[in-house]
Amino acid sequence: MAFAVRLASLEAKVEDCPPIVEEEKYRESYEKLRALLLPPVKEVVLKSPKRVVKIGGKYVLYRHEMRYHNPAAIAIDVDDSMERDIIVKRVSAIEGFEYEYVGQKLKLDAIAIRSVTNDPKQFARAVSIVAENSSLPLILCSVNPAVIEAALNVLNPPHHRPLIYAATKDNWREMAEIAKRFDVPLAVTAPGDLDLLVSLVKTLSEDMGLKELALDPGCFTGPGGLSYTIKAFSWLRYKATNDLWKYAGYPLIATPISVWTQMSGDPKDVMWWEAVLATMLMTRYADIIIMHSLDGWVLLPQVMWRFQLYTDPRKPVSVPPGLREIGKPSETSPILVTTNYALTYSIVLSDAEKAKVNAWLLVVDTEGLAVDVAVAGRKFTGDRVAETIKSTELDKKVKHKILIIPGKAARVSGEIEDASKWRVLVGPMDSSEIGKWLERNWTQEKVKELMEGA
Amino acid sequence: MSSKEPKRDRDDVKARREASIYSLLAKISEALEKGVVELYNVEIEADELEIRFATQTSQQLPIPIVVTPPKAVEEAKPGVKAAYEVAKAVEVVAKKVVELSKIAFEEPKPQFSGRVVEVKLGASREEGGTRERTIVVGGHTMPAYYYIAGYRPPHPPAFGGDVFDIKIGLPRAVKLAFGDALDNPVEWARIWVEKYGAEAVDIHLVSTDPTFKDAPPEEAVRTVDAILQAVKVPIVVGGSGNPEKDVKVFRRVVDAFPSEGLVLNSLNLDMKLEEVCPYIAKVNATVINFSPMDLDKAEQINRKTYEWIPRNRIILDLNIGGIGYGTEYGFTAMERARLSALLGNELLQHPFNVGAANAWGAREAWMTMDPYWGPKEIRGPLWETLTSLICLLAGADYYMLVHPLSVKVMKAVREYLFSEPKPSDPEKALDWLSKALPVI
Numbered sequence: 009m010a011f012a013v014r015l016a017s018l019e020a021k022v023e024d025c026p027p028i029v030e031e032e033k034y035r036e037s038y039e040k041l042r043a044l045l046l047p048p049v050k051e052v053v054l055k056s057p058k059r060v061v062k063i064g065g066k067y068v069l070y071r072h073e074m075r076y077h078n079p080a081a082i083a084i085d086v087d088d089s090m091e092r093d094i095i096v097k098r099v100s101a102i103e104g105f106e107y108e109y110v111g112q113k114l115k116l117d118a119i120a121i122r123s124v125t126n127d128p129k130q131f132a133r134a135v136s137i138v139a140e141n142s143s144l145p146l147i148l149c150s151v152n153p154a155v156i157e158a159a160l161n162v163l164n165p166p167h168h169r170p171l172i173y174a175a176t177k178d179n180w181r182e183m184a185e186i187a188k189r190f191d192v193p194l195a196v197t198a199p200g201d202l203d204l205l206v207s208l209v210k211t212l213s214e215d216m217g218l219k220e221l222a223l224d225p226g227c228f229t230g231p232g233g234l235s236y237t238i239k240a241f242s243w244l245r246y247k248a249t250n251d252l253w254k255y256a257g258y259p260l261i262a263t264p265i266s267v268w269t270q271m272s273g274d275p276k277d278v279m280w281w282e283a284v285l286a287t288m289l290m291t292r293y294a295d296i297i298i299m300h301s302l303d304g305w306v307l308l309p310q311v312m313w314r315f316q317l318y319t320d321p322r323k324p325v326s327v328p329p330g331l332r333e334i335g336k337p338s339e340t341s342p343i344l345v346t347t348n349y350a351l352t353y354s355i356v357l358s359d360a361e362k363a364k365v366n367a368w369l370l371v372v373d374t375e376g377l378a379v380d381v382a383v384a385g386r387k388f389t390g391d392r393v394a395e396t397i398k399s400t401e402l403d404k405k406v407k408h409k410i411l412i413i414p415g416k417a418a419r420v421s422g423e424i425e426d427a428s429k430w431r432v433l434v435g436p437m438d439s440s441e442i443g444k445w446l447e448r449n450w451t452q453e454k455v456k457e458l459m460e461g462a
Numbered sequence: 463m464s465s466k467e468p469k470r471d472r473d474d475v476k477a478r479r480e481a482s483i484y485s486l487l488a489k490i491s492e493a494l495e496k497g498v499v500e501l502y503n504v505e506i507e508a509d510e511l512e513i514r515f516a517t518q519t520s521q522q523l524p525i526p527i528v529v530t531p532p533k534a535v536e537e538a539k540p541g542v543k544a545a546y547e548v549a550k551a552v553e554v555v556a557k558k559v560v561e562l563s564k565i566a567f568e569e570p571k572p573q574f575s576g577r578v579v580e581v582k583l584g585a586s587r588e589e590g591g592t593r594e595r596t597i598v599v600g601g602h603t604m605p606a607y608y609y610i611a612g613y614r615p616p617h618p619p620a621f622g623g624d625v626f627d628i629k630i631g632l633p634r635a636v637k638l639a640f641g642d643a644l645d646n647p648v649e650w651a652r653i654w655v656e657k658y659g660a661e662a663v664d665i666h667l668v669s670t671d672p673t674f675k676d677a678p679p680e681e682a683v684r685t686v687d688a689i690l691q692a693v694k695v696p697i698v699v700g701g702s703g704n705p706e707k708d709v710k711v712f713r714r715v716v717d718a719f720p721s722e723g724l725v726l727n728s729l730n731l732d733m734k735l736e737e738v739c740p741y742i743a744k745v746n747a748t749v750i751n752f753s754p755m756d757l758d759k760a761e762q763i764n765r766k767t768y769e770w771i772p773r774n775r776i777i778l779d780l781n782i783g784g785i786g787y788g789t790e791y792g793f794t795a796m797e798r799a800r801l802s803a804l805l806g807n808e809l810l811q812h813p814f815n816v817g818a819a820n821a822w823g824a825r826e827a828w829m830t831m832d833p834y835w836g837p838k839e840i841r842g843p844l845w846e847t848l849t850s851l852i853c854l855l856a857g858a859d860y861y862m863l864v865h866p867l868s869v870k871v872m873k874a875v876r877e878y879l880f881s882e883p884k885p886s887d888p889e890k891a892l893d894w895l896s897k898a899l900p901v902i
Contacts, residue, residue: 070801072794089898098901109786124898149895176892181560200888202567211563226891233885234878238855239609246570246608253568268900269893275902280844284871287848291793291855292607300899305836308826309785309848316790351787355825377755378788380823381781384703385754386732418673419703437631438825 015045018067018074048248048257049295051078052193052220054118054145055169061117061145063222063295064259069249075320081296082286082310083118083147085265088125088134095134099141101302107311110325110350114311116144120173120265120298121159123150128158135159139168146170147195147298153182165190171222171296173197173261180208184216194218195261199226202240206255213255222296224261227289229270229281237285238292245293259295262286268300279306286310290317325350326376331400332357335366339407342367342450344435344442345393346414347374347382356439363443368405372396379416388417390427397428410458412450414439431458569611574804578602578811579774580617583662583860584696585723585746592722594694597661599777599859600813605800606857609883618876619854621861621869622698623660624819625650627677627685628669632864633828635842639866648688655693658866659873664698664727665689670711671702679714686715690722698750698862700727709738720745727815727862728752728779731763739770747775750815754781755791757799761809777860778812784824784849796856813859821849822864843867851875 014020022041028034051065065077084102086095099119107114119138123131131150138146139162148159148170156172163170174195175183187194196212198205205225212218225240247256264285271278279301286297286306290313301307319325329348334357346356348371360367372392374382382388393411397403409430413421415437425432436445580601585591601616625647626632632644639658643649647665654660665686669677686699699715701708712726726742728750729735742749751767753760760778767776780799782792796814803811821827827845828838835841843865850861850872863869885891 070794070797071790072798085899087898090901094901122895124896126896151892151895173895174892177562180562197892199891200885203565206567207562207564210565211560215560215563226885226888228885228888228891229878230886231878231881232883234875235609235881235883236885238607238879239883242608243567243570246572247568250570250572251568255565263894265899266891266894269890269897275900276840279902280871283844283848284851284875288851288855291852300894301902303836303902304832304834305841305844308835308841309845312786312826313789313848313852316786316788317793319790321790321794349788377791378783380820381754381783381788381791384730384752384781385756440825440829 015041018045018077021045047077048252049245050220050258052171052222052259053169054081054147054171054193055166056139056143056145057167058143059145066245066249066259066293066295069245069293071317072321075322076318078295079314079318080290080294081117082307082314083120083296083298084116084302085120085122085149085298085300086134086138087122088127088131090134092137095137096141098302099138103142103144105302105307107308109312109315111354112315114315116307116311118145118147118296120147120149123152123155126150126152126155128152128155131155132158132162136162139163147173147296149173149298151176151179153179153186156183157186160186160190160192165192169193171195174224175208175212177204177208180212184212184218187218188216193220193222195222195224196258197224197226197261199224200228200236202243209255209258222259222261223256224263227263227266227285229267229285233270234285234288238288241289241292241294260293262289262294262297264289265298265300279303282306283309287313290314327353327371329371329373329396331402331405332369332371334360334369335364337366337368337405339405340455341406342412342446343370343402343406343410344368344412345370345372345417346439347372347377347379347388349374349376349378349382352378356442359439360442363446365443365446367446368402370396370400370402370411379414383417383420388420390420390423390425393424394428397430408455408459410455433458570608572604572608572610574603574605576603576804576806576808576811578800578803578813579776581748581774581777581813582723583620583698583725583748585721589723589746590721591746592690592694593696595661595696596723597696597860602800602857603804605804607855607879615880617859618880619859619861619872620661621863621872622662622664622696623651623654623658623866623869624664624666624862624864625654625689626666626668627682628675630668633822633838633842635839636864638839647685648692651689651693654866655695658869660695660863660869662696662698662725662860663689663693664700664862666700666702666727667711668700668702670707671704672707673704674702676707679711682711683714683718686719686724690719696723696725698725698727700862705730705732705734709733712738713741716741716745716747720747723747725750725777729763729767731759731766735763735766735770739767743770748777749775750777750779751812752779752781755788755795756780757795757802757810760799761807764809764812773808773811776812777815778810779815779817782816782818782820782849782853784821784827784845785852786826787820787824789849789852793852793856796853796858800857814853814857815860815862816850816853816858817862818846818850818853818868819862819864821846847871854879 028038047065047067049064049066052063054061061081062078068074086098105116171193174197196208228237244256247253264282267281283306326348374387377387411430412433412435418434421432578600582598584593584596597620604610604613627647643653651663667682669675724747726749730752751763780795783789799810827842846868
């Protein structure tokens with residue numbers, strides 16, 4: 009029964025129960041269960057020899073219904089007209105992208121190689137340079153089947169399993185043949201024409217027997233364009249998850265990179281709009297996103313929002329409340345108070361560690377909410393702080409009775425004093441100031457003064 | 463399938479047989495091209511290749527599939543290579559018979575019965591106020607931006623600009639945009655409307671905070687008066703967040719300006735609502751009910767407020783955190799609330815307010831970082847804009863924004879989203895595939 013519950017909430021797989029898979033008498037039930045548990049949006053697998061990226065595999069439209077699976081993959085482009093060293097440099101920048109957040113390393117996922125020359129040899133050359141220098145799965149971008157074929161000959165699937173982009177109304181026969189021959193997933197695109205898109209899907213899946221597709225309805229900005237794009241993504245995902253319409257049941261590809269050919273002018277404006285499209289389409293159901301900007305400011309909000317969007321909505325990202333040590337605190341060390349929201353906690357901890365202070369960190373249970381929200385939502389209150397002091401026996405750890413609360417919690421300083429009977433100092437607005445703040449405010453004289461005042 | 467080891471000894475008989483196969487293939491190819499033959503259930507095998515003509519159903523025409531790993535072709539003898547080419551030719555010709563199965567996209571038809579109330583911000587001369595422009599938000603009967611056939615959202619979102627009545631720490635990007643006007647809320651409001659196109663002004667009376675300057679309500683009234691004189695858009699009056707003081711300030715403000723259709727930001731469950739709501743009820747003001755990321759409490763405060771204030775004068779604020787700082791909670795709270803409203807939950811049938819200023823709480827929006835992450839003067843407004851866009855897709859209606867660039871981009875996005883969904887140059891969509899793009 010417990011297994012059944014975990015199965016239904018997708019925390020376990022049917023394959024986790026060996027008898028049902030191995031024993032002949034369960035064969036039929038196994039097949040039925042598998043079909044039942046298959047996501048309405050197919051999961052498509054991209055591979056490099058070192059990395060696997062799964063896209064799609066979505067069950068629901070809204071994240072509150074069930075945690076979204078397979079975070080949207082972000083791919084950055086290179087093209088086959090680039091010199092070798094430019095490709096190598098760009099690839100290493102893509103590989104090296106990393107931002108630390110809530111103890112996680114946020115990274116990019118794939119490389120899209122575009123054929124600008126339309127020359128199979130040039131493309132194969134670019135693809136081998138990328139493959140030699142990268143561990144990431146690839147997307148091969150050209151509507152010319154000969155170009156794609158040349159690259160696949162170099163990559164030699166199944167060693168590599170790139171996504172090929174894309175089958176169109178003009179080349180779908182040849183592209184389908186290539187996808188089949190090399191057993192690789194195939195992107196299908198019909199910009200601005202949903203009827204054509206699903207017709208291609210029907211033909212490729214049913215008449216040509218392809219199983220792994222990914223759909224690009226076109227990515228437009230401007231009047232008529234952005235509305236169409238949001239409509240197409242919303243309709244496709246709605247039809248897949250609500251009506252279980254099989255022709256819509258594939259991962260969706262967003263190409264914010266297309267703003268670079270739709271707009272002209274200051275590259276900063278183009279980058280800005282690329283960021284706008286990426287965020288909107290990540291929110292509206294994109295499973296893989298192809299971008300051109302490699303600038304940190306464009307990509308940083310994307311990887312952070314992706315992390316949040318794909319967390320489990322039922323479980324806030326929180327850490328257990330209690331008392332932690334920063335450095336080697338003594339009975340005269342300061343006590344910093346914070347919330348148990350994982351992000352707040354990890355930032356405060358890392359800032360205090362960076363400042364090389366010795367302190368106690370009192371983590372209050374705010375149900376996983378950040379300081380300002382917790383204060384506004386009455387989760388960071390005098391009573392909760394008092395409770396935490398009691399449960400951690402803080403009075404036995406230190407000789408003073410002084411708490412330092414976050415600047416953003418200044419409003420509740422009075423009630424914390426009333427409820428806990430400890431003196432409260434309002435600390436800095438941001439934890440990056442902790443070091444400086446303590447230097448100025450946590451001196452022997454000041455502590456003495458405070459203790460005598462109390 | 464092809465054999466892996468090439469045949470070392472091949473006798474004449476075999477060679478002759480091969481030759482006959484190749485010539486047969488060539489003939490088939492020719493015949494197919496001229497359309498004189500059709501093949502059914504034919505299987506021809508040679509060493510390095512296999513051509514399979516498989517008939518599937520009676521309606522379907524044969525689909526030949528050449529299955530040959532390219533390596534095998536490279537290593538093959540000239541004769542076999544030639545045959546491979548022939549096979550490909552046969553295939554291309556034969557393939558022309560596979561046609562696109564045309565189907566139509568079946569449009570989504572969601573069923574909803576609920577309706578979000580329409581709420582007015584500001585009052586015109588006819589309504590007893592002095593606003594030259596007023597705003598109506600809400601009225602939705604479908605989730606935002608799903609483009610359900612036959613449905614057009616009755617009111618687009620609107621964007622107001624934040625003004626503080628006393629100098630507070632503001633990011634450099636904001637200082638650059640407003641300069642000295644930051645010392646003067648009236649001037650600040652004027653620049654918002656005249657230069658940056660704000661559709662409303664949000665005056666935050668933070669000076670009234672007892673732990674800050676503790677300015678008396680009379681002073682707050684004077685500030686609001688000056689702003690009402692200076693700009694003719696709807697005014698949103700924000701308190702300090704101190705529940706006791708806000709009650710006093712709001713009472714005085716609505717007493718002083720009973721007919722301007724002011725919006726009060728905000729009421730919450732920590733306030734003694736009975737001490738302020740009856741006064742609001744007497745005038746034409748609208749309220750923002752604040753319930754951070756909690757739908758149960760949102761229902762509670764709305765139910766309580768209904769005792770005095772009509773439903774169509776209530777906006778709901780479920781709070782939002784900047785990207786990286788709890789955005790997903792606010793986003794999901796809004797999505798859930800709106801769905802529940804459309805399914806008939808009257809307690810949540812209110813337009814949403816978004817305090818986008820919270821986006822600046824994200825460190826990535828204001829902190830100096832390694833140069834790779836770009837200047838904070840770009841990151842800040844971008845953070846505010848992207849956070850706002852996420853809320854937009856969850857159905858947000860009114861925004862309080864800090865930076866003019868956010869207002870500009872949000873207005874452009876609104877125009878795009880409310881345009882007929884039909885791209886003007888669909889054939890250009892794939893231009894990105896084959897164009898060299900600037901590498902910066």
